[in-house]
Amino acid sequence: MIRILKQIFRTGIVTEPLPTEIDSEITEVGTKLEDAIRKRFRRSLTIRQVDSGSCNGCELEIHAINNPIYNCERFGIHFTASPRFADMLLVTGPVTRNMEIALRRTYNSTPSPKLVVAVGDCGCSGGIFGESYASLGSIDKVIPVDVFIAGCPPTPAALLHGILRAVGNK
């Protein structure tokens, strides 16, 4: 136990302000966005992540925004296990034929107003997998999308920025 506490104190708080290029944009809209989360979502934005066919690269970066360095909880963002509690679906793609039905069901289980954010080049356009017998391509081919976050995979900073953008939009 002592070792654990020591390690915790030694580590301190490692959460960083966002990188400057993104940070400046955030300061611009920053207060407004925090306001939005506060008012619209009562200080907390709850996200359900759905992998509708990704290569898992995008998921790794979504994990990263939960790490202590990006610490998305400071913006009141947290991830939930059930779409029924979610304000936002964070969907990675391309939507496979085998996931299409599950994705539609998840979307239908999410209460309004549901925000949908498509993540990654695959989520935005189908990426390298494109459209085929097995892949339907971008997320918006299957459910309505509010914001697209490009990148293969998008960096954690880009993800945070995109999520905040989606909140600001509505």
Added chain:
Amino acid sequence: MSVLIDAITPVLGAEFRRDEGLHPSSIPSCIVSREKFAETAKAMKSVHALLAAEWASDETLFGRGFGIYACYRWGAEYLIIKTEAPFDDPTFPSLTKRFLPAYRFERQIHSLMGVTPAGHPDLRPWIKFEDWPEDAWPLRKSFDASKPMPRVFGEYKFVRAEGEGVYEIPVGPVHAGIIEPGHFRFQAVGEDILNLEERLGYVHKGIEKKFELLSWQEGSRLAGRVSGDTTVAHSLGYCMALETMTGCSVPERAQWLRALFLERERIANHLGDLGAICNDAAFAFMLYQMSRLREIMLRTNHKLFGHRFIMDRIIPGGVAADIDADGKELILKELKKLLKEFNKLVTIYDENSSLEDRVRDTGILIPDKAREICAVGIVARASGLNLDCRMQNPFPPYDRIELNVPVLISGDVHARAWVRVEEVRESIRIIRRILETLPSGEILTEAGIPAPDTSGFSAVEGWRGEIVYWLQAGPNSEINRCMVRDPSSVNWLGLEQAVLGNIVPDFPLCNKSFNQSYSGHDL
């Protein structure tokens, strides 16, 4: 002397025919009649070989029928045995009775290529879903992959257990966390798991078919996206298979840099896994600490190589990112800090008795079972199998660096975690050695285009385990077939075995300790 060739020679006698198509013949390969296909499997079994992969290729463009290939491994040796089936009689004798992993390989061949393994006990579709038209065989040349398929009615028949107090828990495809989709069906009594049936295929993106539409150069980008967490090892596997076909000799410096990338990928993933395993045993402290260390590595990657996961930096003929003196300095400094902190965390892991209680004796895959399913990688090494392609099929610099491969025999969650701990330390040591002795010179050369009707093979030790690629060039030197075998294709079978008799709440923990890829399996 080759154990594998010696074993099949008496079976084949005069029939023994080397397949000259595999170029260069670093991996021996032979063609046998359909009758002998199962017999050779028996001979392989008798010398304790393992089945590494089994796949089919549509060879109608060459005026042949289907080629069915089985690849066996014994220590450092590989042997590919091929048989052919005419187009109008697409069957071959099943190997499932001899080799358990053939169970899924053959279901996959049957579902996606439409070639039937005669004598297979269970021909329910695999990866192909019940709502696909029955005659949709995407890997056949005659299949038009560009069009969406209609949905038909059908039902997947799960294995059932009946009796007093037996109930069923369906989980997925959309899981509770930030993970890939798949379906698990448990039969349980009280809290004890009687049976687990996996149902995968949800992230089938048609990757193997897609390869056939790409140029050899573009192929490495797609290989890098078979499983995003293993992007380095997959693109390396693809490139190495291609390079054996064209006879391209990759510059030394490029090979060392490839090893550097591979080891960095291994460390980053192991750190993430160790944190996640502890988190699933309700020890969130470790998740945050480990993910912090992981983030440090990813940032260094980004700074030095331009991508956090070093995606698209391994390309046919070499690498697309170099390192200078400052970069080396940066990595050495990073590793020093990393190792110091990592060792502290490992002590905490080791001394935490409530954690120990969860991870020890949980989810045991006994060595016999691991051998039976022909497990690879971390899962194999945690269950007593000393398998590591870096040691058994080394490319430079691994042929010069002696490698300590951790092997444990307890086969439980702890063993799978501990193999990772040891491998992180070992990879740090390897990276230091690489940086000390990195040769100078070019980092890229012309990869070339393979000759028609040749094929190439590679086996690379990714962080999960052995990745196998097999490439075949068509009549116009295009990609006729790209077979990808991620470690997950065999190791998923291990999870089904390991959870038996465990309690349902321990499933997430067992699953995390395996951490197999869905995308790499579903393709």
